[in-house]
Amino acid sequence: xxxxxxxxxxxxxxxxxxxxxxxxxxxxxxxxxxxxxxxxxxxxxxxxxxxxxxxxxxxxxxxxxxxxxxxxxxxxxxxxxxxxxxxxxxxxxxxxxxxxxxxxxxxxxxxxxxxxxxxxxxxxxxxxxxxxxxxxxxxxxxxxxxxxxxxxxxxxxxxxxxxxxxxxxxxxxxxxxxxxxxxxxxxxxxxxxxxxxxxxxxxxxxxxxxxxxxxxxxxxxxxxxxxxxxxxxxxxxxxxxxxxxxxxxxxxxxxxxxxxxxxxxxxxxxxxxxxxxxxxxxxxxxxxxxxxxxxxxxxxxxxxxxxxxxxxxxxxxxxxxxxxxxxxxxxxxxxxxxxxxxxxxxxxxxxxxxxxxxxxxxxxxxxxxxxxxxxxxxxxxxxxxxxxxxxxxxxxxxxxxxxxxxxxxxxxxxxxxxxxxxxxxxxxxxxxxxxxxxxxxxxxxxxxxxxxxxxxxxxxxxxxxxxxxxxxxxxxxxxxxxxxxxxxxxxxxxxxxxxxxxxxxxxxxxxxxxxxxxxxxxxxxxxxxxxxxxxxxxxxxxxxxxxxxxxxxxxxxxxxxxxxxxxxxxxxxxxxxxxxxxxxxxxxxxxxxxxxxxxxxxxxxxxxxxxxxxxxxxxxxxxxxxxxxxxxxxxxxxxxxxxxxxxxxxxxxxxxxxxxxxxxxxxxxxxxxxxxxxxxxxxxxxxxxxxxxxxxxxxxxxxxxxxxxxxxxxxxxxxxxxxxxxxxxxxxxxxxxxxxxxxxxxxxxxxxxxxxxxxxxxxxxxxxxxxxxxxxxxxxxxxxxxxxxxxxxxxxxxxx
Amino acid sequence: xxxxxxxxxxxxxxxxxxxxxxxxxxxxxxxxxxxxxxxxxxxxxxxxxxxxxxxxxxxxxxxxxxxxxxxxxxxxxxxxxxxxxxxxxxxxxxxxxxxxxxxxxxxxxxxxxxxxxxxxxxxxxxxxxxxxxxxxxxxxxxxxxxxxxxxxxxxxxxxxxxxxxxxxx
Numbered sequence: 001x002x003x004x005x006x007x008x009x010x011x012x013x014x015x016x017x018x019x020x021x022x023x024x025x026x027x028x029x030x031x032x033x034x035x036x037x038x039x040x041x042x043x044x045x046x047x048x049x050x051x052x053x054x055x056x057x058x059x060x061x062x063x064x065x066x067x068x069x070x071x072x073x074x075x076x077x078x079x080x081x082x083x084x085x086x087x088x089x090x091x092x093x094x095x096x097x098x099x100x101x102x103x104x105x106x107x108x109x110x111x112x113x114x115x116x117x118x119x120x121x122x123x124x125x126x127x128x129x130x131x132x133x134x135x136x137x138x139x140x141x142x143x144x145x146x147x148x149x150x151x152x153x154x155x156x157x158x159x160x161x162x163x164x165x166x167x168x169x170x171x172x173x174x175x176x177x178x179x180x181x182x183x184x185x186x187x188x189x190x191x192x193x194x195x196x197x198x199x200x201x202x203x204x205x206x207x208x209x210x211x212x213x214x215x216x217x218x219x220x221x222x223x224x225x226x227x228x229x230x231x232x233x234x235x236x237x238x239x240x241x242x243x244x245x246x247x248x249x250x251x252x253x254x255x256x257x258x259x260x261x262x263x264x265x266x267x268x269x270x271x272x273x274x275x276x277x278x279x280x281x282x283x284x285x286x287x288x289x290x291x292x293x294x295x296x297x298x299x300x301x302x303x304x305x306x307x308x309x310x311x312x313x314x315x316x317x318x319x320x321x322x323x324x325x326x327x328x329x330x331x332x333x334x335x336x337x338x339x340x341x342x343x344x345x346x347x348x349x350x351x352x353x354x355x356x357x358x359x360x361x362x363x364x365x366x367x368x369x370x371x372x373x374x375x376x377x378x379x380x381x382x383x384x385x386x387x388x389x390x391x392x393x394x395x396x397x398x399x400x401x402x403x404x405x406x407x408x409x410x411x412x413x414x415x416x417x418x419x420x421x422x423x424x425x426x427x428x429x430x431x432x433x434x435x436x437x438x439x440x441x442x443x444x445x446x447x448x449x450x451x452x453x454x455x456x457x458x459x460x461x462x463x464x465x466x467x468x469x470x471x472x473x474x475x476x477x478x479x480x481x482x483x484x485x486x487x488x489x490x491x492x493x494x495x496x497x498x499x500x501x502x503x504x505x506x507x508x509x510x511x512x513x514x515x516x517x518x519x520x521x522x523x524x525x526x527x528x529x530x531x532x533x534x535x536x537x538x539x540x541x542x543x544x545x546x547x548x549x550x551x552x553x554x555x556x557x558x559x560x561x562x563x564x565x566x567x568x569x570x571x572x573x574x575x576x577x578x579x580x581x582x583x584x585x586x587x588x589x590x591x592x593x594x595x596x597x598x599x600x601x602x603x604x605x606x607x608x609x610x611x612x613x614x615x616x617x618x619x620x621x622x623x624x625x626x627x628x629x630x631x632x633x634x635x636x637x638x639x640x641x642x643x644x645x646x647x648x649x650x651x652x653x654x655x656x657x658x659x660x661x662x663x664x665x666x667x668x669x670x671x672x673x674x675x676x677x678x679x680x681x682x683x684x685x686x687x688x689x690x691x692x693x694x695x696x697x698x699x700x701x702x703x704x705x706x707x708x709x710x711x712x713x714x715x716x717x718x719x720x721x722x723x724x725x726x727x728x729x730x731x732x733x734x735x736x737x738x739x740x741x742x743x744x745x746x747x748x749x750x751x752x753x754x755x756x757x758x759x760x761x762x763x764x765x766x767x768x769x770x771x772x773x774x775x776x777x778x779x780x781x782x783x784x785x786x787x788x789x790x791x792x793x794x795x796x797x798x799x800x
Numbered sequence: 801x802x803x804x805x806x807x808x809x810x811x812x813x814x815x816x817x818x819x820x821x822x823x824x825x826x827x828x829x830x831x832x833x834x835x836x837x838x839x840x841x842x843x844x845x846x847x848x849x850x851x852x853x854x855x856x857x858x859x860x861x862x863x864x865x866x867x868x869x870x871x872x873x874x875x876x877x878x879x880x881x882x883x884x885x886x887x888x889x890x891x892x893x894x895x896x897x898x899x900x901x902x903x904x905x906x907x908x909x910x911x912x913x914x915x916x917x918x919x920x921x922x923x924x925x926x927x928x929x930x931x932x933x934x935x936x937x938x939x940x941x942x943x944x945x946x947x948x949x950x951x952x953x954x955x956x957x958x959x960x961x962x963x964x965x966x967x968x969x
Binding site: 019020022023024025026027028029030031033035036038122196197198199200201248249250251252253279281282504505506507686687689690691693694695696697698720721722726728729730732734735758 | 822877887894897898900929935939
């Protein structure tokens with residue numbers, strides 16, 4: 001069965017290779033990124049930052065800075081705190097207040113203490129150096145395990161503790177399953193701080209237009225409820241804030257949130273009556289942008305039988321959110337939606353703990369907490385196999401949910417829509433030429449070097465709803481996470497679709513044109529897709545949670561189908577037949593069995609736009625349709641036990657790789673990498689392939705290179721790209737990808753999400769490979785990143 | 801802060817301007833000439849987003865002052881397209897192979913890859929990797945970029961008739 005896109009044959013445009021609509025503007029240098037937005041007279045911001053991880057701010061002297069020619073203003077925390085409301089915290093933590101600038105106390109080295117506005121960024125930076133801040137250093141906490149100690153100095157004294165969230169969930173008969181299991185084992189995995197770190201830093205341009213009382217915002221943003229958060233913080237009516245979604249975002253992968261940047265910049269633009277822009281430089285981005293990712297310690301216990309079948313799992317995740325929580329702790333919530341991965345684990349205990357420390361804040365990162373969790377989960381499977389001396393593939397096969405069991409409800413409440421995990425893992429093994437890969441590994445070992453084969457699988461929950469908000473905060477009863485698309489056909493018969501969010505490389509214009517083209521049977525290349533601003537457009541929850549193929553795609557299907565229905569009704573009225581008698585092909589409509597009775601696309605367009613006397617009597621003129629889609633299977637609150645339906649769709653990937661470690665240097669090198677994936681109906685094969693390979697490259701970085709390292713004094717040591725190492729073209733191998741298609745039964749065309757899977761599978765696979773390489777030494781390494789020095793320390797037993 | 805008059809060629813056109821001594825070349829290209837295709841990623845010479853050709857060789861425009869470009873020849877991404885915006889073979893190959901996602905690193909990648917193809921019409925995969933090893937892409941994982949450069953090289957050789965095997969294939 002080589003399946004693949006069993007659907008591809010039934011589609012005209014979907015699933016076929018075609019150029020994206022976006023690429024042309026980027027290869028000609030004609031993209032419009034936020035730093036390219038330059039309103040006349042725009043002023044520039046530079047920041048004054050705390051050098052201390054925790055300090056009382058005694059005084060700020062701005063006189064010398066203010067006196068520098070070209071300086072317009074110097075803003076401090078006291079002023080903005082008085083004039084704005086605190087930034088949104090998603091947990092119920094009323095004693096934690098978060099403002100764009102530190103107010104009275106700095107809580108991490110790098111926190112913004114003052115902002116300078118000047119005629120150029122050069123002058124603003126000069127002036128920032130002239131701001132004199134008097135600090136009283138205070139005790140601080142950096143290590144998350146130390147922050148668990150009630151005696152640790154609280155980052156927010158009014159909150160009284162560094163624990164800002166803690167709850168133990170029990171789903172199913174955990175105690176019984178542990179008691180009955182033949183074996184148990186326990187282990188710890190450590191996911192250190194990294195981020196997906198886009199090459200474009202965050203930036204924002206704000207302009208207040210007093211004549212129309214409108215605040216214009218251009219930003220490199222990817223965030224739900226962005227305009228709402230701006231309006232709330234600035235105490236403005238929401239319809240006075242206009243976010244321009246036609247800004248090209250230079251990569252985000254979850255991280256481009258920038259709400260504090262935006263409130264700061266917008267406040268200054270209103271206060272000064274001039275356009276203001278703040279584009280982070282790389283230091284701003286690394287040390288004080290609140291864009292670090294999860295920083296997590298997992299303690300796991302597994303109960304299993306002689307056959308390797310896992311009955312139950314206890315997982316404790318302690319996550320270091322940094323100094324301000326924002327949306328970050330919710331990253332402990334999303335993994336609940338796939339807490340058992342691809343496996344039929346009968347019961348689960350999950351304890352989620354979110355901690356504050358004196359570090360820059362954490363933000364959403366690709367997968368929203370799922371990748372660290374998947375490392376823990378896949379490590380469990382590998383440990384069970386090692387304990388029983390069973391083959392790792394065999395143990396996975398014995399634990400996989402079977403194809404016949406879908407839809408399958410996991411203990412934490414989510415229904416997995418569809419899948420065929422046994423087939424997909426074998427496609428990955430076949431693509432990797434697994435027996436030959438084993439022989440290659442053993443050949444390398446025979447030369448004295450270390451080598452290992454990595455295997456992982458991952459579930460990619462996709463279609464993003466916000467169920468984790470209510471799960472982690474009972475004060476929050478939000479259950480709607482909609483997405484909208486409008487489609488119209490103009491008087492010349494041309495199709496335009498309107499979407500309502502920014503894009504950061506996902507290819508939304510290509511997605512929507514392909515789906516609208518498919519539904520209407522019109523050439524996608526001739527369909528225009530525009531990004532409406534937040535006031536002129538419909539509502540959105542932004543491209544998070546691997547949701548746009550499902551949600552924006554589903555809304556595009558819905559709008560196009562409504563439009564087609566209108567066209568058919570116009571044709572039925574004019575041809576004098578009922579709807580069932582009509583045949584629609586490429587936009588032209590004819591009567592079944594009587595092809596001579598027909599209305600061409602343009603005829604229908606003319607009737608709709610100009611010939612009202614030919615319109616069905618109950619129909620409004622014009623050809624337009626909007627569709628607002630709620631997340632399939634969504635819309636429910638969690639139960640008291642903490643079970644809830646999270647995302648609607650579950651994509652699957654299996655990764656197989658060969659990695660060698662040079663015995664002399666301990667440098668790891670990936671020699672071969674194969675992936676099989678199932679994301680349901682593929683809409684654009686090149687985009688899907690790029691997402692998988694790109695996500696995998698992110699995973700390689702997280703597993704082997706990237707870490708925000710703090711010293712004991714609370715200083716961030718990896719503040720530049722010379723210290724924080726990103727995978728270059730030399731570190732990412734030629735990754736091969738094959739696919740399988742199990743359509744989702746809950747989406748418009750069977751599609752599922754694909755934006756995160758590579759990043760979910762790769763770290764677990766590389767951990768697997770490194771540990772397979774270390775196995776002959778009888779050693780394990782359970783913390784990522786596994787940098788050269790970390791591998792060296794393990795191999796040699798002592799730090800060099 | 802001293803100011804200096806400079807004259808340089810940018811994408812084939814002579815440009816003269818008075819600039820502060822400390823203005824970087826990338827800020828000059830973007831803010832003074834409004835050639836915003838060249839991007840700023842790190843400002844310390846690691847990411848390669850600001851790569852332009854300096855007398856035909858790829859350099860970091862964030863690590864050079866505008867005054868240092870006095871009398872030199874600069875090519876930016878805007879200079880890669882042909883007459884009336886016709887895409888170059890490399891730009892076409894990037895589009896055809898979807899060798900980008902967000903597009904932010906793309907101008908630097910194209911400028912660096914074009915310099916490779918100008919110097920070496922038949923680069924090996926290793927040569928492609930070496931030529932692009934100073935440009936970071938966070939979206940693609942590079943695989944489709946390498947394929948695009950390979951495709952462009954093949955087409956350019958076929959077009960110039962230097963590679964009979966390709967021309968025949």
